[in-house]
Amino acid sequence: MSKKNGVPDQFKLAATLSAELNPASPVIMAGDPAERIALASRLGYDSIELHWADPARIPLDQIAVSCREHQMDISAFATGRAYVQEGLSLTHEDESNRAAAVARLKSFVDAASPYQATVIIGCIRGNLTSEESRARCLDLLANSTRTVAEYAAAKGVGIVFEAINRYENNYLNNAQETASFIKDFQLPNTKILLDTFHMNIEDGDMEKAILDCGDLLGYIHIADSNRRYAGAGHINIKEIAAALIKADYRGVLSAECLPLPDSDTALAGWITGVKQAF
Numbered sequence: 001m002s003k004k005n006g007v008p009d010q011f012k013l014a015a016t017l018s019a020e021l022n023p024a025s026p027v028i029m030a031g032d033p034a035e036r037i038a039l040a041s042r043l044g045y046d047s048i049e050l051h052w053a054d055p056a057r058i059p060l061d062q063i064a065v066s067c068r069e070h071q072m073d074i075s076a077f078a079t080g081r082a083y084v085q086e087g088l089s090l091t092h093e094d095e096s097n098r099a100a101a102v103a104r105l106k107s108f109v110d111a112a113s114p115y116q117a118t119v120i121i122g123c124i125r126g127n128l129t130s131e132e133s134r135a136r137c138l139d140l141l142a143n144s145t146r147t148v149a150e151y152a153a154a155k156g157v158g159i160v161f162e163a164i165n166r167y168e169n170n171y172l173n174n175a176q177e178t179a180s181f182i183k184d185f186q187l188p189n190t191k192i193l194l195d196t197f198h199m200n201i202e203d204g205d206m207e208k209a210i211l212d213c214g215d216l217l218g219y220i221h222i223a224d225s226n227r228r229y230a231g232a233g234h235i236n237i238k239e240i241a242a243a244l245i246k247a248d249y250r251g252v253l254s255a256e257c258l259p260l261p262d263s264d265t266a267l268a269g270w271i272t273g274v275k276q277a278f
Ligand code: LER
Pocket: 026, 078, 080, 122, 123, 162, 164, 168, 195, 221, 256
């Protein structure tokens, strides 16, 4: 197995970036993109995952210049802030809200296309309003995900759909449910994003969850049980690392974790924790 900086080179390590830090939000760095990207590169990260509500507000040219300077790339565009900050939802009861959510995701795809980055569908899926609404909600979600995923495929952009724990979203919480959703609706160009923080709550056997996804596994968020950096909690990150190798997963491991105790400590701690796991 060939390794770069102690991590098998089948993996790319991504640092999450947004406009501002929030101790309750799992984004590890914010502020001057040039300075942050230079630091992430020095620490051994390969790429940057962007967390903004609207791609129109991302200083993308500046980020791209800094990434080029440090031979880094943009791994993904996270879209959850469009739901959290603006209430856009793929399953909203109001059709115009759903249409706006699809339009926003297409604009994320447009932004991602020049960088061949991935677009993440996470909490922008919205929530079930009642158990009776489940079938209709899944239909709505599948239709809009298909629309976005087909649009993305034509632009060389992949979509990943995230399994999110029950305290944030009230359906599609674990790996198996999320895989079944993608398979049952035969969604094109759509893979699964597994986030170890959510898995720790929802997936009884984390190795099995990873292996069961098989080829559908498309992206990984790594945070510890307390959502701090890898190694700051009690998730067995070595078990996760071994399962990813066994599954022959080749792709991004992203530091989507809280910027605690502070951004710099979390950035350095996450890299150390992940390296120790391999
Ligand atoms: C998004 O990737 C995620 O994991 C959500 O829990 C964000 O709060």
